[in-house]
Amino acid sequence: MNPTTEKNKRKTFGIISHPDAGKTTLTEKFLLFGGAVQTAGTVKRNRGARTALSDFMEIEKQRGISVSTSVMGFTYKGCQINILDTPGHKDFAEDTYRTLTAVDSVILVIDCVKGVEEQTEKLMKVCRLRSIPVIIFVNKFDREGRNPFELLEEIEQRLDITTCPMTWPIGIGSTFKGVYHLYNSSLNIYSASKTKKADDYIEIKDLNDPKLPKLIGESLANSLRDEVELVSNEFEKFDEPLYQAGYLAPLFFGSAINNFGIQELLDTFISVAPSPQARETLTRTVSPNEEPFTGFIFKIHANLDPRHRDRIAFCRICSGKFKRNTFYYHTRREKRLKFSSPTTFMASEKTVVEEAWPGDVVGLYDAGNFKIGDTLTEGENLQFKGIPSFSPEIFKELENMDPLKTKQLDKGIEQLADEGLAQVFTFTLGRQRIVGVVGELQFEVIKFRLLQEYGASCTFRAREFSSASWLSMEDDDALKQFSASHRHNIAHDKENRLVFLANSAWDLQQAKSKFPTLKFYETSEYR
Ligand code: GDP
DSSP states (O other), X not given: OOHHHHHHXXXXXXXXXXXXXXXXXXXXXXXXXXXXXXXXXXXXXXXOOSOOTTOOSHHHHHHTOOOXXXXXXXXXXXXXXXEEEOXXXXXXXXXXXXXXXXXXXXXXXXXXXXXXXXXXXXXXXXXXXXXXXEEEEEEOTTSOOOOHHHHHHHHHHHHTOEEEESEEEESOGGGOOEEEETTTTEEEEOOOOSXXXXXXXXXXXXXXXXXXXXXXXXXXXXXXXHHHHHHHHHSOOOOHHHHHTTSEEEEEEOBTTTTBSHHHHHXXXXXXXXXXXXXXBSSOEEOTTOSSOEEEEEEEEEOSSTTSOOEEEEEEEEESOEETTOOEEETXXXXXXXXXXXXXXXXXXXXXXXXXXXTOEEEEEESSOOOTTOEEESSOOOOBOOOOOBOOSEEEEEEESOGGGHHHHHHHHHHHHHHTSOEEEEETTTOOEEEEESSTHHHHHHHHHHHHHHOOOEEEEEOOOOEEEEEOOSOHHHHHHHHHHTGGGEEEOTTOOEEEEESSHHHHHHHHHHOTTSOEESBSOOO
């Protein structure tokens, strides 16, 4: 076995959607296809009604929101597929953005009744920024949804991507009869089934075949013929390089809950989705075919087992072979670490692995060594790029409610920041700490976890900041002047980088025009 052959077998992708579009259901059906689970209901439901595999944290169950990103692997037709699930809830969007740094492609699920929703737009923006290849699944065709042409128009306009329908629906809701595979010229007739894996395909090479009206009725046969002609005139043909470059999104219709349209999606996915790709570091590009192991941490998950204070750092392997009980070099800390029980997540099971390959994600038990973005190598001093922190949207001041637990609070907030749950800015003047997040709910999660895991109680006091900008250090004089005149808005992030917390968009604009030689960055990754 070598990295190249192993890499070629692997597909690592993220599954994203606005909440409720059917992401969990689709994941579950994929696992059924791969034989990784036997029954439906094994994958966590966001409602929290059942216990399920990515239901790691107590708080998830309580709130019924998927706070964490979980990893699930399965094999299908000789391919090792790694799914990185992401929280759909907007308050945890940063977690999703970071997970997108660890995937090679994405499947986006859209509800045919609701069309493009708020989170769909935001997530696609991140995919486009990174040129991630996207396949779209338009779900819930068993419901009275919108006209497929209308949906495609909305998707193309609002998501700013060219779509390429691979299947076409026959009817919708109560008249939904199946999908026509535009490239295989085969018809798949719908029968509502929650257990059946595959459906029978009927080959219809010519849409004028007299079998067609017998199968789906005269009127649907007529509309299918018209629609297929329209589709071939109006939409791009599938083009693999364009898909791989992130310009063209192959699109499928179906109903995840009824197992419909999934096989078409999965078969296309394994034939076109990219295998693990090369990745940039600050100094050079790392090819997945290289022999030495490299990887980076994109997520840290605390308290898998609420009785222990374990943390799991999720490492995406970029090159070489990762081996258990082998010393690897932690480039930020400049120290060697070995891992006695690296874990992979195969559907409902966690297992200790002996080795893992490019594209795989291993969970490393961690006693506080890792931060998001850390790089592991066999000794080379590398730092993978591409895991930025975005400016938070809500800022509050952290107030300690129990002076006897100050140390616990300090440690707790530092560790939660390392996990990426929040960003913490410390004022140069006065030492107050400002916690910045994307959604209100994160404050509740932080409060809950600080109390439960560290015994520290705190409250949050609203502060009127509207954005954080990272400042460049090149013009020392200007920086000094700026800092002196904006004392109440200058803080450090946890890496000790200088940050300007603007009170309003107008203030930021003013600052930029008064100090033209200073650079204000919207993300922390400006190195
Ligand atoms: P998520 O929030 O994106 O993970 O969505 P879920 O997979 O939990 O699905 C949300 C709801 O939509 C659940 O009640 C599902 O049973 C339902 N659902 C999922 N797929 C379909 C489908 O194809 N048709 C219909 N009618 N409902 C579906």
